[in-house]
Amino acid sequence: MEPAAYLDSLRPAGSKRSSKRDLIVNAFLRQEGHLTADDLFDLICREDPAKAKPDSRGALPRISRATVYRTLQWMVEAGIARKVDFGEGRFRFEHSYRHPRHFHLICKTCNRSFEFLSSDIESLLEEVAAARNFTARQSVLQIHGTCDSCRTGRASLAEGGTTERVFARDALRIAIATERSGLEFYSRAAAITHDGRGRRVFEKLAAEEQAHLATLEARYRELLQQDPQLESRPTFLFFKGAANGLFAAGAERLGNGVDDRQALMIGIKCERGSHRFFKRYGEKFEDSEGKKIFLEFADEERAHLELLIREYRALVLRQRRRRPARAAKRRARREPAALS
Ligand SMILES: [Zn+2]
Numbered sequence: 230m231e232p233a234a235y236l237d238s239l240r241p242a243g244s245k246r247s248s249k250r251d252l253i254v255n256a257f258l259r260q261e262g263h264l265t266a267d268d269l270f271d272l273i274c275r276e277d278p279a280k281a282k283p284d285s286r287g288a289l290p291r292i293s294r295a296t297v298y299r300t301l302q303w304m305v306e307a308g309i310a311r312k313v314d315f316g317e318g319r320f321r322f323e324h325s326y327r328h329p330r331h332f333h334l335i336c337k338t339c340n341r342s343f344e345f346l347s348s349d350i351e352s353l354l355e356e357v358a359a360a361r362n363f364t365a366r367q368s369v370l371q372i373h374g375t376c377d378s379c380r381t382g383r384a385s386l387a388e389g390g391t392t393e394r395v396f397a398r399d400a401l402r403i404a405i406a407t408e409r410s411g412l413e414f415y416s417r418a419a420a421i422t423h424d425g426r427g428r429r430v431f432e433k434l435a436a437e438e439q440a441h442l443a444t445l446e447a448r449y450r451e452l453l454q455q456d457p458q459l460e461s462r463p464t465f466l467f468f469k470g471a472a473n474g475l476f477a478a479g480a481e482r483l484g485n486g487v488d489d490r491q492a493l494m495i496g497i498k499c500e501r502g503s504h505r506f507f508k509r510y511g512e513k514f515e516d517s518e519g520k521k522i523f524l525e526f527a528d529e530e531r532a533h534l535e536l537l538i539r540e541y542r543a544l545v546l547r548q549r550r551r552r553p554a555r556a557a558k559r560r561a562r563r564e565p566a567a568l569s
């Protein structure tokens with residue numbers, strides 16, 4: 230969604246556009262970072278007055294400090310802005326347009342703040358709230374201290390990149406790690422499966438993972454072209470399983486002499502876990518590239534899950550049909566021995 234369409238979607242139907250408000254909102258949306266109301270007011274005063282659209286009487290809007298405060302309050306209520314308190318005795322504001330929610334690291338030396346998010350922390354917070362029958366509206370987590378560049382004098386790569394792009398990079402990294410561990414899992418499963426049809430399913434899934442992996446890697450390279458330093462920017466989205474992916478535990482279990490049915494069942498469990506993680510987590514994010522990556526990936530995982538469930542059922546049926554025949558053969562073999 231473009232900024233203008235985004236704003237229209239938030240404006241209540243039939244409400245009038247106000248040129249002053251639009252000017253303030255647009256100036257605010259162009260900023261990355263955490264602004265105080267006074268920062269925003271100064272910014273608007275510095276802006277080229279030619280950008281302001283004259284009102285119906287041909288006068289340029291004059292924007293007072295009070296209008297900026299009121300508009301910020303309106304933006305918070307409309308969900309365009311988030312109000313943050315870094316313990317400085319005044320509030321700061323950040324926009325939520327294509328800007329995923331996050332936690333903050335706050336440096337007491339340079340007063341800069343850095344954004345991060347962790348799926349593990351979020352699920353713990355949810356768990357605690359649920360255990361206490363608490364309906365959570367907002368969770369704030371802040372780490373106060375000294376940043377890397379204040380401590381070491383090294384230049385920081387945390388600034389200059391937009392959180393949205395770093396989030397997309399991290400979402401792609403998680404999807405790629407999952408795809409790689411999926412590929413490893415299906416290749417192994419194909420190697421140990423005796424049932425011909427089951428083996429072909431695992432081979433098909435391994436080939437699919439390979440193709441998706443190539444698509445995701447191409448998308449990753451495209452993203453890097455938008456920001457040459459993107460690779461080295463600090464991690465935004467922390468995810469414990471990212472290093473070896475969601476299928477790693479399943480691949481390990483395949484090593485312990487499992488049969489065809491168990492292999493399919495392990496695959497089903499992995500795909501279900503992966504689908505649920507990407508869908509639930511992706512749905513919680515604001516409209517952004519990272520959200521899109523999560524939801525598209527969730528769909529792929531659901532397709533794999535459905536295929537595996539169908540195959541599992543088909544295998545059970547085949548085994549049931551084969552079993553009576555085999556039992557009859559065994560009986561036939563045993564009979565002469567029993568007679569003698
Ligand atoms: Zn610092």
Ligand SMILES: [Zn+2]
Pocket residue numbers: 263323331333344
């Ligand atoms: Zn922030």
